[in-house]
Amino acid sequence: MSPGVRTDPSRRRFVVMGDGPLPYRLVLALTTRYEGDVVVITPDPDAKYSRKMARLPHVVDVVHAARPGERTFREKVRLAEADALALVSDDDAGNLEAALVAREVTPGIRLVIRVFDNWLRRGIAPHLDNCEVLSDAKLAAPALVATALGEPSRLNLRGLDLVAGHPRAVQDGVLFPLFGVRDVDGEPSVRALPDYPPDAGRPATPTLVLATRDPDPPTSDRRVRRIVGVVLRGIGPSLLISLAVLTVLIAAGATVLALDPQTGWATALYSALLFGLGGADPDDKATERVHAVQVALTIVSVAVIPAVTAGVVDSIVRARLETAVGGPVLPVTDHVVVVGLGELGTRVLRELHDRGIEVVAVDHARDARGVGVARDLHVPVVVGDGRRLTTLDQARVGHARAVLALTGDDLVNIASAASARQLLPNPVEEPGNFRGRVVMRLFEDDFARRMERFIPASRSRSATFHAAPAFAAAMLGPWVIDAVHYGDRVLLVAELPVRQGSEAVGQPLRALHRLSYVRVLGLRRNPPRHDGEQDLDAPLLPADDDHEMAPGDRLVVVSTRQGLERLQEMTAPPSLRL
Numbered sequence: 001m002s003p004g005v006r007t008d009p010s011r012r013r014f015v016v017m018g019d020g021p022l023p024y025r026l027v028l029a030l031t032t033r034y035e036g037d038v039v040v041i042t043p044d045p046d047a048k049y050s051r052k053m054a055r056l057p058h059v060v061d062v063v064h065a066a067r068p069g070e071r072t073f074r075e076k077v078r079l080a081e082a083d084a085l086a087l088v089s090d091d092d093a094g095n096l097e098a099a100l101v102a103r104e105v106t107p108g109i110r111l112v113i114r115v116f117d118n119w120l121r122r123g124i125a126p127h128l129d130n131c132e133v134l135s136d137a138k139l140a141a142p143a144l145v146a147t148a149l150g151e152p153s154r155l156n157l158r159g160l161d162l163v164a165g166h167p168r169a170v171q172d173g174v175l176f177p178l179f180g181v182r183d184v185d186g187e188p189s190v191r192a193l194p195d196y197p198p199d200a201g202r203p204a205t206p207t208l209v210l211a212t213r214d215p216d217p218p219t220s221d222r223r224v225r226r227i228v229g230v231v232l233r234g235i236g237p238s239l240l241i242s243l244a245v246l247t248v249l250i251a252a253g254a255t256v257l258a259l260d261p262q263t264g265w266a267t268a269l270y271s272a273l274l275f276g277l278g279g280a281d282p283d284d285k286a287t288e289r290v291h292a293v294q295v296a297l298t299i300v301s302v303a304v305i306p307a308v309t310a311g312v313v314d315s316i317v318r319a320r321l322e323t324a325v326g327g328p329v330l331p332v333t334d335h336v337v338v339v340g341l342g343e344l345g346t347r348v349l350r351e352l353h354d355r356g357i358e359v360v361a362v363d364h365a366r367d368a369r370g371v372g373v374a375r376d377l378h379v380p381v382v383v384g385d386g387r388r389l390t391t392l393d394q395a396r397v398g399h400a401r402a403v404l405a406l407t408g409d410d411l412v413n414i415a416s417a418a419s420a421r422q423l424l425p426n427p428v429e430e431p432g433n434f435r436g437r438v439v440m441r442l443f444e445d446d447f448a449r450r451m452e453r454f455i456p457a458s459r460s461r462s463a464t465f466h467a468a469p470a471f472a473a474a475m476l477g478p479w480v481i482d483a484v485h486y487g488d489r490v491l492l493v494a495e496l497p498v499r500q501g502s503e504a505v506g507q508p509l510r511a512l513h514r515l516s517y518v519r520v521l522g523l524r525r526n527p528p529r530h531d532g533e534q535d536l537d538a539p540l541l542p543a544d545d546d547h548e549m550a551p552g553d554r555l556v557v558v559s560t561r562q563g564l565e566r567l568q569e570m571t572a573p574p575s576l577r578l
Helices: 021-032 048-054 070-076 092-105 118-127 136-149 222-233 237-258 265-276 288-325 343-354 371-376 389-394 410-423 445-454 463-474 509-514 561-571
Strands: 012-017 036-042 059-064 084-087 110-114 131-134 153-156 161-165 174-184 187-192 205-212 336-339 359-363 381-383 402-405 428-430 433-435 437-441 458-461 480-486 489-497 518-524 554-559
Touching: 012 021, 021 036, 021 048, 021 463, 036 048, 048 059, 059 070, 070 092, 084 092, 092 110, 092 118, 110 463, 118 131, 131 136, 131 463, 136 153, 136 336, 136 343, 136 402, 136 437, 136 458, 136 463, 153 480, 174 480, 174 518, 187 489, 205 480, 336 343, 336 410, 343 359, 343 371, 359 371, 371 381, 389 410, 402 410, 410 437, 445 458, 458 463, 463 480, 463 489, 489 561, 509 518, 518 561, 554 561
Parallel strands: 012 036, 012 084, 036 059, 084 110, 110 131, 336 359, 336 402, 359 381, 402 437, 437 458
Antiparallel strands: 153 161, 161 205, 174 187, 174 205, 428 433, 480 489, 489 554, 518 554
């Protein structure tokens, strides 16, 4: 077979540049789940993952190019024949350079670019049309948090907040089952999107359902609570003695002043406070008793107040320094401990913080990527080895609800998870009472499955495991906005416009029910404005079966790949159909 020639003309053709776990998972998804032929561009064809990709079916060629140029894209890859190009190497600059070269060779080619740098991603995305700029860490963070907390996966469809999870975990607002189990010839079979309407003769038992969810409550002001905690934590014996002496002194002075029949208790306490805190001026007309109390309180307060002030200032400064650069953490409970503040750990930390969940971070380096982010968010950081019990004890793992070990080293993550398991409370994994889980970042699937059996109440995931489905879905077109995966199966969440002249125009939404494996979540009634543009932020309306589809409507659906392709044909005019 000639290099780069597709195995079947009816199959899609994709190009993937990169080497590593994410490119491998992406190529695997494209060749199996999305039934495409793939050309791989790799800097080293003999590298581990390059060899694994070369052995996959429907990988038609592996091209060696450290920095692909025009000749690589034009002749070796034959980019003009490809449906999409994914640039997913570990080098942001290399991915961006390759994207610009590819656009010169094949203008308009669908691009999916992996970019680690958040500012770079925001800066280049508006300047590349028909392009998706993604971060695998950003995509994986919500899923990792959901795994650690035993929560359903979250979807945000710009106006509709949804979760996808087991029926026991999502008990309210259930829309419909996504996956169900049917008995086929006596054997259980997992089916995506059970028939609509349900087949009463052979009902499916839902294993994954889609449901609405309430928005997150506003994030509490953790900074105020933490400052209060710092002050309380810093109250030592000497400060307590100083405060006690000052309190007794003021109380005694107020009692003596109140013995004067012409002085009430309120006036006596007011005078005693002023005298005791050094805030009163001499009064020549006052009685001898008042003079005596004033002198006594002033003399004693000169010694006591500096001690109180020094104790409070010292406790605040010491505690804030300790939590900023490593040391004892405030007495938090029901928090989540994140071990490893690289790209993925930092994303998970932000996700937890934004959801109002208390976090304690652990990293062995004071200058780790996420330490500055943690300081900005006022999240305490323990600097130390996450494998050591003493370090994890400082992070109060024994009082935590979950631990995520997310360093870039598999063995460090395993050791950290094993140590955390010794300190965590007994695991409880049931709806409404879920705590004590450990999540490890591991790259090899087989190794990860074995470690889950080895360490109780643990889950092993990688960023690429959660991110690869989104990268693969993005290569299908700009209408795919999310993906829901269950085991090795994936459903796509898409927003498709109804075009003028398409088969869908004039038909009711119920007509879509006859499509295989398509469910309509809602629609945006979005007719063109007088200037010809459309309002892409139009509100998402509930799906009304009687609504007749019109040009400009945007259908938000969840579907299998085959169902989405059929829906594309139905909503596109004849000139744009696949």
